[in-house]
Amino acid sequence: DQQVKQNSPSLSVQEGRISILNCDYTNSMFDYFLWYKKYPAEGPTFLISISSIKDKNEDGRFTVFLNKSAKHLSLHIVPSQPGDSAVYFCAASSHSGNTPLVFGKGTRLSVIA
Amino acid sequence: ETGVTQTPRHLVMGMTNKKSLKCEQHLGHNAMYWYKQSAKKPLELMFVYNFKEQTENNSVPSRFSPECPNSSHLFLHLHTLQPEDSALYLCASSQDYSPVYYEQYFGPGTRLTVT
Numbered sequence: 001d002q003q004v005k006q007n008s009p010s011l012s013v014q015e016g017r018i019s020i021l022n023c024d025y026t027n028s029m030f031d032y033f034l035w036y037k038k039y040p041a042e043g044p045t046f047l048i049s050i051s052s053i054k055d056k057n058e059d060g061r062f063t064v065f066l067n068k069s070a071k072h073l074s075l076h077i078v079p080s081q082p083g084d085s086a087v088y089f090c091a092a093s094s095h096s097g098n099t100p101l102v103f104g105k106g107t108r109l110s111v112i113a
Numbered sequence: 114e115t116g117v118t119q120t121p122r123h124l125v126m127g128m129t130n131k132k133s134l135k136c137e138q139h140l141g142h143n144a145m146y147w148y149k150q151s152a153k154k155p156l157e158l159m160f161v162y163n164f165k166e167q168t169e170n171n172s173v174p175s176r177f178s179p180e181c182p183n184s185s186h187l188f189l190h191l192h193t194l195q196p197e198d199s200a201l202y203l204c205a206s207s208q209d210y211s212p213v214y215y216e217q218y219f220g221p222g223t224r225l226t227v228t
Contacts, residue, residue, distance in 0.1 A: 002155065032213045041122075041221060043218075044203075045218075045219070089156065091156075104155055105155045106155075
């Protein structure tokens with residue numbers, strides 16, 4: 001059973017608008033969450049992370065929000081740019097031991113100029 | 114070369130072939146990983162090596178055999194694969210094995226097709 005779910009396989013957004021990518025998790029032991037970005041023919045690259053002691057983490061145009069009670073996190077990109085078009089993966093881990101990263105299936109974001 | 118490199122980038126093999134995937138990292142990291150990404154499935158961890166010792170084997174079939182001769186190189190030896198093993202195989206490395214504290218850097222992957 002999938003522990004990390006990204007229910008939207010794809011998302012299209014106009015340039016300049018906000019992109020919101022969602023991720024749900026089921027394992028209550030997860031307390032550390034990451035977003036990776038992947039361009040075609042390249043490996044995933046780390047984008048932003050959040051620990052469960054926070055409910056928001058911001059880095060430039062990228063903000064991740066965590067709702068622990070709902071076991072939900074979201075990545076906001078504002079403003080969206082054509083170069084943001086990529087596949088975004090949500091991943092989760094735990095501070096308890098060396099819990100491997102558990103990934104979602106990814107959401108393909110297309111930012112239209 | 115910088116970062117994490119993988120060769121070959123594409124591989125087509127028959128079910129009776131034996132082939133190897135190679136990964137090299139130029140980051141001075143101590144942990145290396147193999148991941149598999151099948152179509153419409155999440156990225157799945159296969160193996161982890163930390164300081165050349167295997168620390169994770171995620172119930173991977175024995176037709177996949179990893180080898181880590183040193184901290185910079187990681188191989189995945191393939192033999193008698195099945196068509197369902199066709200996937201993108203990604204290598205990654207990190208300073209140490211702790212997903213919470215050490216960022217993983219990924220290579221571009223090898224697209225494997227088993228015919």
